[in-house]
Amino acid sequence: MTAPIAEIGRVNTTREISANLWDIEIDAPRISAVTRAWQFAHVRVSGGFDPFLRRPLSIGPIAGDKLRLIFQVRGEGTRLLAAKKSGDPVDLIGPLGHPIQIPDGEGPLIFLSGGIGVVPLLTLDDQLPGKRERIFILGVRSTATIPVSLAEAAERHIQWSSDDGSLGFHGNTVQLLERIVDGLAKNTAPLVIACGPGPMLRGMKSFCLKRRITALVSLEVPMGCGVGACQSCAVPRSDGKGYYLVCKDGPVFDCRDVVLEPGELP
Numbered sequence: 001m002t003a004p005i006a007e008i009g010r011v012n013t014t015r016e017i018s019a020n021l022w023d024i025e026i027d028a029p030r031i032s033a034v035t036r037a038w039q040f041a042h043v044r045v046s047g048g049f050d051p052f053l054r055r056p057l058s059i060g061p062i063a064g065d066k067l068r069l070i071f072q073v074r075g076e077g078t079r080l081l082a083a084k085k086s087g088d089p090v091d092l093i094g095p096l097g098h099p100i101q102i103p104d105g106e107g108p109l110i111f112l113s114g115g116i117g118v119v120p121l122l123t124l125d126d127q128l129p130g131k132r133e134r135i136f137i138l139g140v141r142s143t144a145t146i147p148v149s150l151a152e153a154a155e156r157h158i159q160w161s162s163d164d165g166s167l168g169f170h171g172n173t174v175q176l177l178e179r180i181v182d183g184l185a186k187n188t189a190p191l192v193i194a195c196g197p198g199p200m201l202r203g204m205k206s207f208c209l210k211r212r213i214t215a216l217v218s219l220e221v222p223m224g225c226g227v228g229a230c231q232s233c234a235v236p237r238s239d240g241k242g243y244y245l246v247c248k249d250g251p252v253f254d255c256r257d258v259v260l261e262p263g264e265l266p
């Protein structure tokens with residue numbers, strides 16, 4: 001794994017995709033050159049010490065020297081980031097976390113994402129081993145909350161689910177997952193990779209355990225240092241032997257290895 005790089009990037013473009021969802025493209029050649037799928041950047045959102053802590057954001061699609069951060073405005077940090085203008089500097093540390101490792105197998109890879117959890121899978125192009133079939137699912141509340149353009153989603157053959165039925169399958173992502181799994185040929189062993197809100201991850205885990213499907217989860221928990229020093233990103237291990245640190249051991253885990261209880265994930 002490449003050692004993290006500290007780099008002052010420069011905002012190229014900013015775009016509000018939909019209410020509270022932003023896509024900013026940053027010129028950051030050194031980090032862009034070495035990032036692998038599912039790694040993240042720790043972003044200093046202001047020039048001063050308020051807020052003091054950096055904010056972790058998945059590194060989205062990379063084109064040449066430029067990387068994209070696609071994020072939802074939740075609090076002060078992301079609000080400040082969304083206010084950046086073309087030409088503004090952005091202090092980044094990255095890439096952090098382990099790139100995704102896909103276990104060997106032949107069945108289809110089913111990427112399950114909820115809302116802004118779609119970002120890491122947008123970086124996957126050309127980075128996955130082998131020729132396994134890939135199925136992409138993206139769940140949203142409604143068309144008002146889509147985190148990527150319909151054109152970008154169509155390029156990747158993303159299948160939509162929406163809670164209100166306004167886009168794609170009417171229902172949640174786990175219900176769509178179940179329908180897709182039921183449609184696979186007998187004896188197929190899919191691998192599910194999920195990133196999204198806590199309730200979606202818990203629903204996915206319970207479905208996959210019941211159906212004996214191997215599943216990976218990408219965890220997005222609040223972070224302090226981003227490099228394994230402060231323990232603020234600890235999640236309990238399922239074997240009772242303490243905690244994993246999402247920044248250092250993750251962000252992707254076999255869902256059987258981590259406890260995903262309510263309250264532990266946003």
Ligand SMILES: Cc1cc2nc3c(=O)[nH]c(=O)nc-3n(C[C@H](O)[C@H](O)[C@H](O)COP(=O)(O)OP(=O)(O)OC[C@H]3O[C@@H](n4cnc5c(N)ncnc54)[C@H](O)[C@@H]3O)c2cc1C
Binds near residue numbers: 040057074077223251
């Ligand atoms: C590895 C990783 C990758 C991430 N990638 C993305 C991404 O690509 N796009 C994106 O929009 N968000 C992503 N997040 C979540 C993002 O880090 C938080 O939304 C952000 O730090 C909130 O900062 P804030 O100052 O705006 O909000 P704060 O004022 O810090 O918090 C506002 C609200 O957001 C919640 N919150 C705080 N931190 C997180 C967190 N880490 N995850 C979820 N909720 C949080 C708080 O509980 C609170 O309710 C990622 C998180 C991790 C750990």
Ligand code: FES
Binds near residue numbers: 224225231234247
């Ligand atoms: S954020 Fe400090 S140990 Fe993970």
